[in-house]
Amino acid sequence: MTTTTITRWEDGSKEELSELRAGLDAQYAAWKAKGLRLDLSRGKPSPDVLDLSNALLDGLDTYLTEDGTDVRNYGVISGIPECKRLFSELLGIPADRMIVGGNSSLTHMYNTFVMLYLFGANGSAPWGAQEKIKILCPCPGYDRHFSVSEDFGAEMVVVPLLEDGPDMDIVEALAREDASVKGIWLVPLYANPTGSVVSGETARRLAAMPAAADDFRIFWDNAYGVHHVFEEHTLPDILSLCEEAGNPERAFYFFSTSKINFPGAGIGLVAAGPRTAAQMLSHIKMQTIGYDKIIQLKTVKFFGGRAEGIREHMRKIRALLRPKFELVLDVLEREFSGTGILEWTPPKGGYFVSVNTMDGCAKSVVALAKEAGVVLTGAGATYPLGKDPRDRNIRIAPTYPGIEELAQTMELFALCVKLASIDKLLAGK
Amino acid sequence: MTTTTITRWEDGSKEELSELRAGLDAQYAAWKAKGLRLDLSRGKPSPDVLDLSNALLDGLDTYLTEDGTDVRNYGVISGIPECKRLFSELLGIPADRMIVGGNSSLTHMYNTFVMLYLFGANGSAPWGAQEKIKILCPCPGYDRHFSVSEDFGAEMVVVPLLEDGPDMDIVEALAREDASVKGIWLVPLYANPTGSVVSGETARRLAAMPAAADDFRIFWDNAYGVHHVFEEHTLPDILSLCEEAGNPERAFYFFSTSKINFPGAGIGLVAAGPRTAAQMLSHIKMQTIGYDKIIQLKTVKFFGGRAEGIREHMRKIRALLRPKFELVLDVLEREFSGTGILEWTPPKGGYFVSVNTMDGCAKSVVALAKEAGVVLTGAGATYPLGKDPRDRNIRIAPTYPGIEELAQTMELFALCVKLASIDKLLAGK
Numbered sequence: 001m002t003t004t005t006i007t008r009w010e011d012g013s014k015e016e017l018s019e020l021r022a023g024l025d026a027q028y029a030a031w032k033a034k035g036l037r038l039d040l041s042r043g044k045p046s047p048d049v050l051d052l053s054n055a056l057l058d059g060l061d062t063y064l065t066e067d068g069t070d071v072r073n074y075g076v077i078s079g080i081p082e083c084k085r086l087f088s089e090l091l092g093i094p095a096d097r098m099i100v101g102g103n104s105s106l107t108h109m110y111n112t113f114v115m116l117y118l119f120g121a122n123g124s125a126p127w128g129a130q131e132k133i134k135i136l137c138p139c140p141g142y143d144r145h146f147s148v149s150e151d152f153g154a155e156m157v158v159v160p161l162l163e164d165g166p167d168m169d170i171v172e173a174l175a176r177e178d179a180s181v182k183g184i185w186l187v188p189l190y191a192n193p194t195g196s197v198v199s200g201e202t203a204r205r206l207a208a209m210p211a212a213a214d215d216f217r218i219f220w221d222n223a224y225g226v227h228h229v230f231e232e233h234t235l236p237d238i239l240s241l242c243e244e245a246g247n248p249e250r251a252f253y254f255f256s257t258s259k260i261n262f263p264g265a266g267i268g269l270v271a272a273g274p275r276t277a278a279q280m281l282s283h284i285k286m287q288t289i290g291y292d293k294i295i296q297l298k299t300v301k302f303f304g305g306r307a308e309g310i311r312e313h314m315r316k317i318r319a320l321l322r323p324k325f326e327l328v329l330d331v332l333e334r335e336f337s338g339t340g341i342l343e344w345t346p347p348k349g350g351y352f353v354s355v356n357t358m359d360g361c362a363k364s365v366v367a368l369a370k371e372a373g374v375v376l377t378g379a380g381a382t383y384p385l386g387k388d389p390r391d392r393n394i395r396i397a398p399t400y401p402g403i404e405e406l407a408q409t410m411e412l413f414a415l416c417v418k419l420a421s422i423d424k425l426l427a428g429k
Numbered sequence: 430m431t432t433t434t435i436t437r438w439e440d441g442s443k444e445e446l447s448e449l450r451a452g453l454d455a456q457y458a459a460w461k462a463k464g465l466r467l468d469l470s471r472g473k474p475s476p477d478v479l480d481l482s483n484a485l486l487d488g489l490d491t492y493l494t495e496d497g498t499d500v501r502n503y504g505v506i507s508g509i510p511e512c513k514r515l516f517s518e519l520l521g522i523p524a525d526r527m528i529v530g531g532n533s534s535l536t537h538m539y540n541t542f543v544m545l546y547l548f549g550a551n552g553s554a555p556w557g558a559q560e561k562i563k564i565l566c567p568c569p570g571y572d573r574h575f576s577v578s579e580d581f582g583a584e585m586v587v588v589p590l591l592e593d594g595p596d597m598d599i600v601e602a603l604a605r606e607d608a609s610v611k612g613i614w615l616v617p618l619y620a621n622p623t624g625s626v627v628s629g630e631t632a633r634r635l636a637a638m639p640a641a642a643d644d645f646r647i648f649w650d651n652a653y654g655v656h657h658v659f660e661e662h663t664l665p666d667i668l669s670l671c672e673e674a675g676n677p678e679r680a681f682y683f684f685s686t687s688k689i690n691f692p693g694a695g696i697g698l699v700a701a702g703p704r705t706a707a708q709m710l711s712h713i714k715m716q717t718i719g720y721d722k723i724i725q726l727k728t729v730k731f732f733g734g735r736a737e738g739i740r741e742h743m744r745k746i747r748a749l750l751r752p753k754f755e756l757v758l759d760v761l762e763r764e765f766s767g768t769g770i771l772e773w774t775p776p777k778g779g780y781f782v783s784v785n786t787m788d789g790c791a792k793s794v795v796a797l798a799k800e801a802g803v804v805l806t807g808a809g810a811t812y813p814l815g816k817d818p819r820d821r822n823i824r825i826a827p828t829y830p831g832i833e834e835l836a837q838t839m840e841l842f843a844l845c846v847k848l849a850s851i852d853k854l855l856a857g858k
Contacts, residue, residue: 042503050492050501057488057723063479072479074471074692102531103721110716114543118557118581128547128557144715151715152547258718263503265723286573286580287539289687292532292721294486294694 008340009421014429021422028372028419031412036373038409042400043192043351044263049317049399053261056302060294071293077101077285079269082305083296087269090307091225093239093253097277099284100269101291105256106144108270109219112252113152115283116182116217122249122275124215127152127182136174136184138166140354140382140393142192145185145221149384156384157181161191163345165198165206172209179212183219189235190224193354193382193395195347203236208245218242218251224350225255226314229325231348239271249273257299259351260310260317267299324398324406328353331407335414341421353396354382357417360391364420365413374412437769438850443858450851457801457848460841465802467838471829472621472780473692478746478828482690485731489723500722506530506714508698511734512725516698519736520654522668522682526706528713529698530720534685535573537699538648541681542581544712545611545646551678551704553644556581556611565603565613567595569783569811569822571621574614574650578813585813586610590620592774594627594635601638608641612648618664619653622783622811622824624776632665637674647671647680653779654684655743658754660777668700678702686728688780689739689746696728753827753835757782760839770850782825783811786846789820793849794842803841 006012006020063070065080078084079100088095102108115121117128127133135154137146138161149156157174160167166184174181184206188198198206206218220238242250250273257266272280303309329346332355336342344355357365362379369376377395380386396413398406435441435449492499494509507513508529517524531537544550546557556562564583566575567590578585586603589596595613603610613635617627627635635647649667671679679702686695701709732738758775761784765771773784786794791808798805806824809815825842827835 044503047499050499053501054488059483059486059488070476070479070693072482072691072693074473074687104717104719107717114547117547118543144718147715151712258503262501262723264499264501264719265721283580286576288533288536289573290533290693292694292724294691295721 007338010340010425012425014426017422017426017429021419021426024415024419024422027415028368031372031415034373036408036412038373038401038405038412039375040401040406040409040413041375041377041397043397044400045259046320046400046402049320050262052313052316053302056261056265056298060297060301065293065297069293071297074289076290076293077288078281079291080293080296080300082300083267086300086303086305086307086310087255090310091222091253091255092237093271097239097274098269098271099277099280100267100296101288102268103256103264103266103292103295104258105221105223105254105268105270106148108254108268109145109221110148110151111284112219112270112280113148115280116215117152119279119283121215121217122279130180132180134178134181136166136171136181137384138184138186139384140193140395141185142187142221143381143386145219146384149185158384158389159184161194161196163196165196165202168202168205172205175209175211175213175216177212181211182213182215183217185219185221187221187223188238189222189233190227190229190348190350192223192350193352193393194345195350195352195354196345197233197348198236200236203238203241204245207238207241207247207250216250219254220251221254223254223256223259226310227259227317227349227351228314229318229322229347229349233348239273242273249276252276260314261299261302265295267296321399323403325353327403327406328396328398328410331410331414336417342417351397351399353398355394355396356392357394358392358421358424361417361420361424362388362391362394364423365394365416368416368419369413372412372416374409376413436767439769439854441854443855446851446855446858450848450855453844453847453851456844457797460801460844463802465837465841467802467834467841468804468830469835469838469842470804470806470826472826473829474688475749475829475831478749479691481742481745482731485690485694485724485727489726489730494722494726498722500726503718505719505722506717507710508720509722509725509729511729512696515729515732515734515736515739516684519739520651520682520684521666522700526668526703527698527700528706528709529696529725530717531697532693532695532721532724533687534650534652534683534697534699535577537683537697538574538650539577540713541648541699541709542577544709545644546581548708548712550644550646551708559609561609563607563610565595565600565610566813567613567615568813569622569824570614571616571650572810574648575813578614587813587818588613590623590625592625594625594631597631597634601634604638604640604642604645606641610640611642611644612646614648614650616650616652617667618651618662619656619658619777619779621652621779622781622822623774624779624781624783625774626662626777627665629665632667632670633674636667636670636676636679645679648683649680650683652683652685652688655739656688656746656778656780657743658747658751658776658778662777668702671702678705681705689742690728690731694724696725750828752832754782756832756835757825757827757839760843764843765846771846780826780828782827784823784825785821786823787821787850787853790846790849790853791817791820791823793852794823794845797845797848798842801841801845803838805842
């Protein structure tokens with residue numbers, strides 16, 4: 001096999017690229033022959049991370065909360081007090097505006113949309129009664145935010161996601177001018193998939209910007225609030241910023257322990273402005289006589305009732321996750337630095353690495369990988385309706401596979417990016 | 430203290446009743462002086478019943494379902510297969526039309542209303558887009574059914590609940606003539622609060638009756654499906670009856686283990702017609718990445734994976750509940766037989782005893798009891814909007830208190846009924 005070295009691929013001649021391609025084709029054929037079955041699509045914890053929380057499955061010394069409620073029985077709508085206090089300390093959000101319950105923050109998000117669509121926000125008209133509702137979607141973003149919006153028939157408006165959060169000039173203009181713009185999705189800390197962090201200034205602008213809709217809402221999904229990997233960032237306090245700006249009901253704050261202990265049996269929570277929290281509770285009490293309180297008490301016990309207990313646990317998870325992120329970034333650096341065929345920004349934390357291929361190559365990369373036995377997150381998944389306008393973003397999810405499997409998968413991923421890129425470059429020569 | 434014996438109280442003279450009243454007043458004053466704090470309002474299991482399920486809190490030998498899913502991690506929307514099979518065997522409903530998840534069947538009921546109001550039933554117009562929606566409410570009934578209907582703004586139409594279910598002549602007429610009549614609530618087995626049982630014939634008529642609304646729905650809340658106390662009744666198979674009658678999408682079937690193991694951490698389920706189940710799933714998968722599967726696997730293990738395991742467990746609960754029901758019925762029989770001031774039908778099973786005072790006395794009874802330190806279910810709670818048109822129904826919930834406490838409470842209850850009745854009778858003399 002000859003070795004051709006081209007630094008910046010688009011500068012390569014047709015001959016150089018063709019020669020390069022021949023070598024890559026051979027490698028790809030060899031990969032396919034291995035018949036591997038690998039998966040780089042799953043944003044979920046690996047078994048060794050889950051094992052860190054196995055004590056959560058054990059029994060309890062007492063069935064009683066600190067105020068004497070038997071957690072096995074009915075009752076308690078907004079969460080047991082010690083559990084609310086734990087998350088209040090961890091997140092710096094007021095316990096009295098928090099609803100803790102269920103195993104999924106996504107369910108709280110969906111319920112929030114249900115409330116806004118059926119009943120409206122604090123006396124405003126129900127969103128379901130409006131002719132059109134638009135939701136701003138910083139992209140690349142989280143596909144399940146888009147699915148929720150889509151389920152309710154909202155029009156999703158793509159806004160560029162920058163290093164410090166959504167492009168606020170665009171967000172401010174859209175919110176100011178269009179009363180059908182009712183909200184914005186955000187993963188403020190270590191965004192899915194880019195790992196970017198909303199800055200204090202961006203948060204302040206979001207909280208304070210004038211909006212044509214008096215029921216404009218921020219869906220602040222702090223899914224990775226304690227998932228530091230390379231850096232430790234602090235999240236701006238969006239609820240207080242909204243209050244200070246005279247928009248106390250603007251933000252919904254979501255959090256869960258799904259990626260702290262067990263996705264299958266964690267705890268979800270939502271917090272909101274004072275009137276909104278009361279409105280949510282008025283409907284939630286029609287939906288349930290009480291969430292699972294046993295897992296709440298177990299969770300409090302597991303973390304010693306202290307935010308530091310959660311942070312300590314997350315340092316153990318970080319030790320398991322960081323080598324995986326380093327491996328991914330090392331492969332990207334080694335294979336693509338200076339080539340001009342792949343862009344990425346190393347994430348600061350969270351669960352993903354986001355890459356951009358050359359325009360029009362993402363689908364081909366995913367298809368090539370699939371043919372060779374590697375499942376990647378679908379190209380387009382990081383945009384509303386699965387439509388990436390430039391067909392270039394791919395979300396790499398390194399958390400689930402073991403390190404060996406991840407190394408193999410990344411090799412094949414790199415190969416597929418190269419093949420798709422050469423095709424595109426040759427087509428233009 | 431003189432003792433006056435009157436058999437049928439309304440036949441008593443003013444003097445006899447006044448004399449009786451003086452004795453009762455003295456007893457009531459003595460009760461009040463005791464300063465008791467008792468509660469007969471709570472339809473929830475007692476600690477000794479909960480203790481029967483404590484093994485549910487213990488760990489698991491394996492985290493894997495029979496098809497290899499790690500229950501600690503994400504995934505599985507409609508329930509793990511062994512758990513669906515268990516409930517399918519227990520209830521005789523098809524596993525492939527069942528969604529098992531969450532700790533509350535009430536949440537499934539609410540979600541069902543959300544779907545019908547926002548998205549409509551299988552392509553019919555959303556209920557939220559209709560000018561008026563009417564829901565039939567057999568009464569006395571379950572207050573939380575009424576709350577759900579009320580939250581969505583439905584008009585609730587009271588229908589008499591008879592010994593064998595709702596008065597079907599009335600139900601059929603209303604459904605046939607009024608297209609805004611969209612559904613009916615039912616607790617078909619051991620109804621809350623009367624303990625009555627829907628007969629096969631009533632179920633058949635419900636399934637087959639013509640309805641002006643093509644999206645008429647039965648909300649079949651089998652909350653007490655295995656809660657036999659005095660008799661063992663079998664529930665008509667409403668899903669099959671609807672299919673046979675050519676209305677395969679008519680019924681939603683709800684069930685939970687809240688009153689089998691832990692109300693705070695049980696399992697809820699909903700089953701429906703084939704198209705409806707698919708429609709529900711299409712929305713539920715937007716709401717969650719998977720319900721708590723750990724409790725599902727634990728529940729399967731706890732019951733040995735067999736319906737007989739649940740039935741065996743329920744026989745233990747029955748042994749604890751039956752003396753409480755017998756005590757209540759003994760007091761009622763002893764104190765009120767032949768008096769004409771209180772009517773009741775001994776329940777066949779379930780969780781409650783329903784009594785009717787003379788018209789206009791229920792609120793007074795509850796108020797008198799409260800003044801003497803005994804909390805009863807609010808008068809009117811068994812009717813929509815808390816309005817019992819004859820102010821006579823009271824729900825007695827004997828499951829939670831210990832037997833001694835229950836005995837005391839029933840004594841006071843009987844006294845309060847007598848006092849309120851005498852007031853009413855004297856007012857008419």
